[in-house]
Amino acid sequence: xxxxxxxxxxxxxxxxxxxxxxxxxxxxxxxxxxxxxxxxxxxxxxxxxxxxxxxxxxxxxxxxxxxxxxx
Numbered sequence: 193x194x195x196x197x198x199x200x201x202x203x204x205x206x207x208x209x210x211x212x213x214x215x216x217x218x219x220x221x222x223x224x225x226x227x228x229x230x231x232x233x234x235x236x237x238x239x240x241x242x243x244x245x246x247x248x249x250x251x252x253x254x255x256x257x258x259x260x261x262x263x
């Protein structure tokens with residue numbers, strides 16, 4: 193009877209440890225995904241700013257060209 197109880201307690205302990213490890217690994221994956229998402233968000237914002245500046249310069253060139261030929 194004693195071996196059966198030790199086996200049950202040991203199995204339960206291993207189950208709890210396994211579940212804790214699974215939860216820890218899942219949390220670490222989630223943290224890494226959040227970091228990557230934040231990095232991608234900052235890169236996208238930077239590129240959007242660069243594109244907006246590029247478009248603004250193109251619009252100003254078009255306005256200059258239009259003013260030369262239409263005045």
